[in-house]
Structures are given as C-alpha cells and as structure tokens.
Amino acid sequence: MAEGYRVAILGATGAVGTELMALLEERQFPLTELRLLASPRSAGKTLPFKGQSLTVQPLGDRAFDDIDIVLASAGASVSREWAAKATAAGAVVIDNSSAFRMDPKTPLVVPEVNPQAAAHHQGVIANPNCTTILMAVALWPLHQIQPIQRIVVATYQSASGAGAQAMEEMKQQAQAILDGTEPKTEAFPYPLAFNLFPHNSPLNDNGYCQEEMKMVNETRKIFGEADLRVTATCIRVPVLRAHSEAVNLEFAAPFSPDQARAALVAAPGVKLLEDWEANYFPMPQDASGQDDVLVGRIRSDLSHPNGLELWLCGDQIRKGAALNAVQIAELLVQKQWVKPMATLA
Amino acid sequence: MAEGYRVAILGATGAVGTELMALLEERQFPLTELRLLASPRSAGKTLPFKGQSLTVQPLGDRAFDDIDIVLASAGASVSREWAAKATAAGAVVIDNSSAFRMDPKTPLVVPEVNPQAAAHHQGVIANPNCTTILMAVALWPLHQIQPIQRIVVATYQSASGAGAQAMEEMKQQAQAILDGTEPKTEAFPYPLAFNLFPHNSPLNDNGYCQEEMKMVNETRKIFGEADLRVTATCIRVPVLRAHSEAVNLEFAAPFSPDQARAALVAAPGVKLLEDWEANYFPMPQDASGQDDVLVGRIRSDLSHPNGLELWLCGDQIRKGAALNAVQIAELLVQKQWVKPMATLA
Numbered sequence: 001m002a003e004g005y006r007v008a009i010l011g012a013t014g015a016v017g018t019e020l021m022a023l024l025e026e027r028q029f030p031l032t033e034l035r036l037l038a039s040p041r042s043a044g045k046t047l048p049f050k051g052q053s054l055t056v057q058p059l060g061d062r063a064f065d066d067i068d069i070v071l072a073s074a075g076a077s078v079s080r081e082w083a084a085k086a087t088a089a090g091a092v093v094i095d096n097s098s099a100f101r102m103d104p105k106t107p108l109v110v111p112e113v114n115p116q117a118a119a120h121h122q123g124v125i126a127n128p129n130c131t132t133i134l135m136a137v138a139l140w141p142l143h144q145i146q147p148i149q150r151i152v153v154a155t156y157q158s159a160s161g162a163g164a165q166a167m168e169e170m171k172q173q174a175q176a177i178l179d180g181t182e183p184k185t186e187a188f189p190y191p192l193a194f195n196l197f198p199h200n201s202p203l204n205d206n207g208y209c210q211e212e213m214k215m216v217n218e219t220r221k222i223f224g225e226a227d228l229r230v231t232a233t234c235i236r237v238p239v240l241r242a243h244s245e246a247v248n249l250e251f252a253a254p255f256s257p258d259q260a261r262a263a264l265v266a267a268p269g270v271k272l273l274e275d276w277e278a279n280y281f282p283m284p285q286d287a288s289g290q291d292d293v294l295v296g297r298i299r300s301d302l303s304h305p306n307g308l309e310l311w312l313c314g315d316q317i318r319k320g321a322a323l324n325a326v327q328i329a330e331l332l333v334q335k336q337w338v339k340p341m342a343t344l345a
Numbered sequence: 346m347a348e349g350y351r352v353a354i355l356g357a358t359g360a361v362g363t364e365l366m367a368l369l370e371e372r373q374f375p376l377t378e379l380r381l382l383a384s385p386r387s388a389g390k391t392l393p394f395k396g397q398s399l400t401v402q403p404l405g406d407r408a409f410d411d412i413d414i415v416l417a418s419a420g421a422s423v424s425r426e427w428a429a430k431a432t433a434a435g436a437v438v439i440d441n442s443s444a445f446r447m448d449p450k451t452p453l454v455v456p457e458v459n460p461q462a463a464a465h466h467q468g469v470i471a472n473p474n475c476t477t478i479l480m481a482v483a484l485w486p487l488h489q490i491q492p493i494q495r496i497v498v499a500t501y502q503s504a505s506g507a508g509a510q511a512m513e514e515m516k517q518q519a520q521a522i523l524d525g526t527e528p529k530t531e532a533f534p535y536p537l538a539f540n541l542f543p544h545n546s547p548l549n550d551n552g553y554c555q556e557e558m559k560m561v562n563e564t565r566k567i568f569g570e571a572d573l574r575v576t577a578t579c580i581r582v583p584v585l586r587a588h589s590e591a592v593n594l595e596f597a598a599p600f601s602p603d604q605a606r607a608a609l610v611a612a613p614g615v616k617l618l619e620d621w622e623a624n625y626f627p628m629p630q631d632a633s634g635q636d637d638v639l640v641g642r643i644r645s646d647l648s649h650p651n652g653l654e655l656w657l658c659g660d661q662i663r664k665g666a667a668l669n670a671v672q673i674a675e676l677l678v679q680k681q682w683v684k685p686m687a688t689l690a
Contacts, residue, residue, distance in 0.1 A: 150648050154499035154591035156541055156580065174519050174539075194519075194585045195630045196501055198642055198656060203621055207602065207644030207654075216647060229648035233591040233656065235501065238583050240539045246499035246578040248593075257552065276548055285540045297543055299552030302561060303495050303574035309552075311543060311578065 004030035005333065008067045008091070010082065011074030012036035012056055013045060015164040016096060019322035020071050025050055027326060030333065037063050038074070064089040068339055069332065071325050072096060087123030092338050094125050094325045098210075101126040101218055108221045111327040112269040113140040118328060119337055125328055128222060129214035130320030131155050131234065131243055136222050137293045137319065138312045139249070141267035142260055143223065149306075150229040150250040153215060157199065158239035158284060161316050162187055167240055174238070192238050199234035209234060242284035243320060244313045251306045257298040260308060264295055269319065272296065287313035291323055349375035350678065353412045353436070355427065356419030357381035357401055358390060360509040361441060364667035365416050366394055372671060375678065382408050383419070409434040413684055414677065416670050417441060432468030437683050439470050439670045443555075446471040446563055453566045456672040457614040458485045463673060464682055470673055473567060474559035475665030476500050476579065476588055481567050482638045482664065483657045484594070486612035487605055488568065494651075495574040495595040498560065502544065503584035503629060506661050507532055512585055519583070537583050544579035554579060587629035588665060589658045596651045602643040605653060609640055614664065617641065632658035636668055 007024065011017045017038075024031065034049055036056045043058035057063065059078075064070060064086040072079050072086075073096040080099045087093060100106040107117040108126045113136050118125050128136070139148060159170040166187035173183035173193035183191040189200050201210035208216070215232040237244075249255075264272045271292035273282050282294035293314040301307025314320055332338040352369065356362045362383075369376060379394055381401045388403035402408065404423075409415060409431040417424050417431075418441040425444045432438060445451040452462040453471045458481050463470050473481070484493060504515040511532035518528035518538035528536040534545050546555035553561070560577040582589075594600075609617045616637040618627050627639035638659040646652025659665055677683040 152497050152593045152648065154578075156501070156582065171523060175523055178516060178520055178523075189624065190628060191630065194583065195628055196582060196584055196589060197628045198624075198626045200624050203624060206647065207621075207642065208647070209624075231593065231646045231648040231652065231654060233499075233593075233642075233654060235589070235591065237501065237541060238539065239541055244541060244580070246580065246591075248497045248576065248578075276552075279534065279543075279545050279548060279554075281543045283535060283540055283542045285536065297552065297578075301576045302551065302553065303497065303576040307576065309576060309578060 004032040005068040005338070006033040006035070006066055007031055007329070008035040008037055008064060008070045010037045010059070010070055010072040010078065012047060013038045013042040014073060015160060015317055016073040016321045019317045020073065020326065021047065021049055023322055023326045027330070029326065029329065035067060061085070064091050067091045069094065069329050071329065073321065073325070083124050090339070092121065092123060092125065092332060094127060094328050096127045096321055096325055098129065098214065100124050101128060102221065108218060109328050110136045110222055110324060111331050112137050112267070113222055114224065115331050118331055119335065121337065127321065127325045127328065128218045129211070130161060130316045131157060131211070131245065132215050132218040132222070133320050133324050134243060134293050134312060134314035135215065135245055135247060136219060137269045138264070138295050138310070139247070140223070141263040141270065142249070142255065145259065145263050146255040147252045148228070148249055149252055151219070152231050152248040154233045154246045155235055156237045156239065156244035157234060158237065158241050158243055158316060159192060160241040161243065170238060170240070188236070192236060194238060196235055196237045199236055239284045241315065241317065242287040242313055243316045244282070244284060244311070247310050247312065248301060249308045249310070250304055251308065254306050255308055257300055257308065260298050260310070269293060270295055274298065281311060282313035284313055287315050289318070290315055291318055293319055349377040350413040350683070351378040351380070351411055352376055352674070353380040353382055353409060353415045355382045355404070355415055355417040355423065357392060358383045358387040359418060360505060360662055361418040361666045364662045365418065365671065366392065368667055368671045370395055372675070374671065374674065380412060406430070409436050412436045414439065414674050416674065418666065418670070428469050435684070437466065437468060437470065437677060439472060439673050441472045441666055441670055443474065443559065445469050446473060447566065453563060454673050455481045455567055455669060456676050457482050457612070458567055459569065460676050463676055464680065466682065472666065472670045472673065473563045474556070475506060475661040476502060476556070476590065477560050477563040477567070478665050478669050479588060479638050479657060479659035480560065480590055480592060481564060482614045483609070483640045483655070484592070485568070486608040486615065487594070487600065490604065490608050491600040492597045493573070493594055494597055496564070497576050497593040499578045499591045500580055501582045501584065501589035502579060503582065503586050503588055503661060504537060505586040506588065515583060515585070533581070537581060539583060541580055541582045544581055584629045586660065586662065587632035587658050588661045589627070589629055589656070592655050592657065593646060594653045594655070595649055596653065599651050600653055602645055602653065605643050605655070614638060615640055619643065626656060627658035629658055632660050634663065635660055636663055638664055
C-alpha cells in the first residue's frame with residue numbers, strides 16, 4: 001500500500017476546514033486516507049480533494065477508528081466532547097479550538113517558535129488563537145536576540161475570524177448600506193460593514209475580552225515566558241480576510257529597526273514588506289492567501305528608549321489557523337512524534 | 346443693525362465647510378454676515394443657510410474685507426497663502442489646516458483643554474489635527490487628576506478624514522468589489538473598501554508618518570507638556586465617518602478605571618459609553634454626527650502597574666474639525682478676544 005497517514009478533518013465544511021483540505025493537497029501531505037467529519041447536519045455533502053469527491057461523514061462513535069491524525073476545527077464544545085474519544089482510538093488530535101490551549105498537559109505550538117513542545121504531547125496538541133499565532137511568528141525572532149519585556153498590541157481583525165457565514169453577512173450589510181437599506185445582523189451583534197467594534201467575545205472581570213486574554217496568556221505559554229508583560233485591545237474591522245496588528249514593544253535594552261529587520265529577514269514564516277519611498281506597507285489584501293506573516297513599518301519608538309513599533313498583517317485562515325495546524329502535523333510526521341508509517345502496513 | 350459677527354468660511358464646499366455651516370446655524374452663532382469662499386472652480390455654487398441660498402465667492406484680494414472671523418478649511422497651502430491677507434484685513438483666522446499648528450506664535454486650541462491659549466493670539470488660531478483633538482478631549486480630564494507620562498495609541502481612521510471625495514470613492518470601491526470588478530483608486534493610493542492601510546501621509550526620517558507626528562507634537566503643545574512621551578500608529582480603515590483610537594496610558598502612579606470614569610463623567614465634550622453586560626462600547630456608527638467624544642472599555646493595564654487602557658470614537662468632521670473650530674470662535678466671542686460687537690455698528 002501507499003505510504004502515509006490516515007487523517008481526519010473535524011469540521012470539514014467550515015472556512016478553516018476548507019483551507020485544511022487545500023493545504024493538505026497543496027503541501028502534498030503524506031496521506032493514505034482523508035476522512036471528512038462534520039455535524040450530522042453537514043454529513044452527506046461532498047467536497048473535492050485531489051480530483052476526487054469526498055463525502056462528509058457524521059461524527060459518531062467509530063468516526064476515529066483507524067485514524068492517525070485528527071485536525072479539529074469545529075469549536076471548543078465539539079473538541080471537548082470528541083477529543084478524548086479520538087485519542088482513545090489512537091489518534092493524535094491537533095485542535096484549533098480554545099478548549100485545551102491553556103491546559104498544562106497540552107502543548108500549544110507554533111512550529112516556527114516552539115516545535116519542541118510538541119514532542120511531549122499526550123494525544124492532543126493545541127493550535128493557538130489566530131491573532132496570537134501571527135504575532136508570535138513575528139516577535140519570536142526579535143525575542144531571540146533581545147528579550148521582549150512588554151507588548152502593547154491593538155488588533156484589526158477581519159470578518160473571516162468569525163467564519164464563512166460572517167464574511168457573507170458583512171458583504172450583505174455593505175450592499176444594504178450602499179442601497180440605503182437597513183443592514184441585517186446575525187453572526188455579529190452589530191453591523192460590521194463601514195463600522196467597527198471591540199471584539200465581542202465574552203468579557204472577563206478584569207475588563208479584557210476573551211480574545212484579548214488569549215493574546216496575553218497564549219503568547220506567554222508559547223514563548224515559555226510566564227511573566228511576559230502583554231496587553232491587547234482587539235477590534236473587529238470591516239475587512240474580509242487577514243488580520244492586522246499594531247505592535248508596540250519594549251525590549252530589555254535598545255534594539256534598532258535595522259537589527260529587527262535583519263532578524264526578520266532570516267526568520268521562517270515572516271516576510272519583511274517595507275517600501276518607504278512608495279509609502280507601501282503590509283495590507284490585508286496583500287496578506288490574504290499568503291502563508292507568511294507580513295511585517296513592516298518598523299520604527300524606533302519615540303516614547304521609550306528601548307521601544308520599537310511594528311505593523312503586521314497575516315491571513316487568519318491560513319497561518320492564523322489551518323496552515324499552523326498542518327505545519328504541526330508535518331512536524332509530528334517529520335519527528336515521528338506520531339505513530340510511524342511502518343505501523344500502517 | 347443686528348448684533349453679531351461677520352464670518353467667512355474658506356473652503357465652504359468641502360466636507361468640513363458644509364459641517365461648519367450646519368454648526369453655525371445649529372448653535373445660533375451670533376452672525377450678521379456669512380461669506381462663503383472657495384476656489385474659483387467652486388465659486389458660483391449656492392449652498393443653503395438658515396433658509397436662504399448663499400452663493401460661493403471666489404478667493405481674491407478683497408475676500409476678507411469687513412470680516413471679523415475666518416474659519417479656514419481649504420488645506421495648508423491655501424492657508425499659508427491667504428491667512429496673512431485675512432489678518433491684515435483685520436480678521437481673526439481659525440485655521441483647520443496644519444500650516445500654523447506648530448508655529449510658536451500660533452495658539453493650538455482645544456476649548457475643553459487649553460482655552461486660555463487663545464487669549465494671546467496674533468491673528469491666527471490653529472485647530473488641531475482630528476485624531477489629536479479627539480484624544481486630547483478624552484485624556485485631559487485624567488491628566489488633571491494624575492499626570493499621564495506616556496501614551497501609546499493606535500488609530501482606526503475613517504474615510505471622512507480624507508474628505509468627501511474619499512468617502513464617495515470608498516463606497517464605489519465597495520460596490521465594485523461586491524460586483525466582482527476591480528475597485529478604482531484616486532483619492533487613496535490603495536483600495537480602502539474591505540481593506541486597510543497605514544495612513545498615507547508623507548513619512549518622516551524617523552519612520553513616523555506626518556499624521557503620527559501630529560499626534561505626538563500637537564498633543565504636547567495642547568497639553569503644555571513639551572516632554573510628554575507619545576507614540577502613535579495611524580491606520581486608515583474602511584469606515585465612512587468617525588475615527589476610533591485604542592489608547593494605552595501610563596500614569597505617574599496607579600490610576601483606577603473608576604477614577605478615570607468619575608473624571609470623564611464630569612468632563613465637558615466627553616461621553617462615557619460602557620455597557621459591560623451587553624458588551625457594548627463606542628462604535629463609529631454611534632459617534633457619527635455626535636458632538637461628544639465617546640469613551641469606553643476602560644481597563645487597568647495588565648502589563649503595567651500604572652497603566653490604563655481605553656477606547657474612544659469621535660466624529661472626525663464635527664469635534665475633530667468643524668465643531669472644534671466653531672467652539673474656538675464662540676470662545677473668542679465670549680471672552681471678547683475678537684473685535685467686540687460694538688465696533689460693528
């Protein structure tokens with residue numbers, strides 16, 4: 001038989017699920033089987049993969065039989081319910097939800113930053129929050145040269161972060177407003193087209209929303225810096241796809257823009273994009289569909305002797321979700337941190 | 346004759362000019378004459394005011410004869426050319442452009458912050474940059490109680506900041522993208538609809554764009570704090586009207602969210618808008634057309650013992666431009682810092 005792994009995608013019909021399929025095909029992931037799983041409501045649909053047509057199967061007790069790797073992207077409650085069943089069946093789960101990210105037993109992995117964390121997995125590896133992944137990839141190369149002591153970040157998060165339905169809703173809202181009619185809201189609490197609002201995830205008692213606390217806590221866990229000082233303001237903006245972030249950094253000592261540029265040019269997963277003559281810097285429309293996080297507008301901070309300002313854009317669905325998950329799967333394969341192919345005979 | 350002042354609007358046909366007319370009418374500014382001035386290209390147009398129809402006159406050598414107050418909003422080059430002629434003719438110029446803002450002889454005034462600065466004018470009073478005004482109004486009440494030592498701000502600036510033509514262009518771009526055709530760009534260097542980009546004002550050698558340097562330098566001048574530490578990242582977003590700002594503050598000592606709220610509730614020009622139960626905070630669509638700067642999401646900064654995070658939205662055309670200018674005119678009248686009405690007989 002062909003050499004490869006048996007992979008299941010949980011939540012195959014969502015925006016991230018679709019991207020997972022595209023990436024497995026594009027990156028020629030060594031597959032012997034791809035099983036598409038979704039809620040009973042979506043079961044029976046067919047999706048194209050490598051010129052074939054795959055039928056989506058309903059989640060059920062035997063769904064994970066003979067599966068090596070599960071790429072889960074169906075929300076935290078589904079992951080909480082099904083992850084243990086998948087690992088009990090012998091699979092490794094790479095989970096895109098927030099369910100296990102802060103669980104001390106679960107590695108939280110960005111392959112460019114902390115690949116070694118995945119070595120000690122106990123069946124589940126968590127894929128971080130999208131805004132956190134994008135920031136971590138861009139800041140880690142700097143942190144290796146001069147320790148970052150404080151991060152103040154403001155985000156510009158696109159509709160895609162809320163899923164395919166939210167993207168469609170924003171387009172319909174825009175058309176309604178252009179037509180002079182009332183925009184409808186369902187996926188979002190307020191109209192997003194031509195408007196913006198603080199991220200509507202539930203609020204903690206400290207006034208931070210959950211999305212902001214993910215940036216604080218997950219960055220600390222990924223960097224292995226429990227005391228890293230991080231604050232975030234997360235804002236949803238009327239952009240279709242790709243998130244942007246204005247990042248203010250304080251280092252332990254002065255760190256020049258040119259030092260930062262040199263570190264970023266040499267780093268994986270990052271692309272320096274600065275044309276100072278043309279006043280051209282990363283934009284969501286350039287980051288959409290790209291694997292790399294685009295970084296630019298690197299400046300010494302006028303307000304702090306050890307400060308640096310930078311601006312980044314990244315595709316929330318790719319590097320912010322599906323690509324990072326597939327990279328984790330590739331890492332498991334490469335390091336043989338999943339059942340080796342030999343056992344598949 | 347009726348008691349009042351003779352006012353000219355320079356740049357009457359622009360977005361701010363239109364708003365200036367609306368505000369003079371709405372606020373019952375004591376007028377005996379309103380003269381509308383614009384480029385020869387716009388001269389001859391008629392605009393409604395108090396039920397009448399006023400004809401726009403071309404800028405020329407006699408344009409400021411018998412005028413007490415000029416509200417100028419036609420760009421820096423026009424102000425540089427015409428302000429001296431207006432003051433030589435005896436008028437006080439309230440200038441909305443950047444031409445004189447950092448001139449040491451020219452007061453830079455936000456009436457809620459530094460009204461006394463206007464007392465010593467030498468014919469020209471500068472109206473600050475829009476994002477700077479909105480931030481100054483919200484931060485000054487806090488600074489009075491506990492000195493602010495550092496400001497890290499990221500902006501979300503609407504199309505309206507680039508004028509009426511830019512707002513129209515963004516709507517046309519949105520329609521083009523919804524129709525699957527190529528969006529056209531003229532007022533902006535890149536498509537703004539469903540996209541965003543760093544503010545495209547010219548870049549300084551230090552990497553900051555001019556819009557960002559305005560926030561740094563003008564805030565210092567308005568606050569009378571030459572050494573205030575300020576850094577800014579200015580981003581243009583696909584919102585039609587009203588700017589938003591994510592503001593991170595460091596105070597000289599701990600300053601609680603409740604202290605900040607108490608200061609803001611008592612302050613002029615600011616409205617506290619926080620519904621933590623409903624996850625409802627200031628949005629551009631709520632700020633549009635409003636006089637007050639909306640402030641909310643006040644939180645203690647997890648990353649700094651003396652830090653505070655807040656979020657604000659304000660109408661760039663009203664408080665960010667036209668309203669502030671009219672308030673300066675009202676201040677001049679109230680304090681008799683302009684030729685008193687008695688001389689008009």
